[in-house]
Amino acid sequence: MSLWGAVLVAGVGCYLLKLVGLSIPARVLERPAVSRVADLIPVALLAALVAVQVVGDGRSLVADARLAGLGAAVVLLVLRAPFLLVVFGSALVAALVRLL
Structure with missing residues (x-):
């Protein structure tokens, strides 16, 4: 399958x-359980993205700055x-660890 075929299939699937x-x-959708799950899915997805970006490096796990x-x-x-303090504070700590 070509790249454009994969893009079209993914677009139709979405x-x-x-x-x-x-x-x-x-x-x-008005059921409490469904509402609760719908509220928690974005949090779980964001946590997964953060975890992958922080400790992932291609196909290996790394612990760095x-x-x-x-x-x-x-x-x-x-x-x-x-x-803003959280963002700048965490960037400062990561920069200091890389400096060391």
């Missing part, structure tokens, strides 16, 4: 997935620091 989501009856930056971000978030 459209059909969206169509299935729009055709679900409202009574199903990115992990220290993530740890600093977690500490700052637990302390309820403003978002």
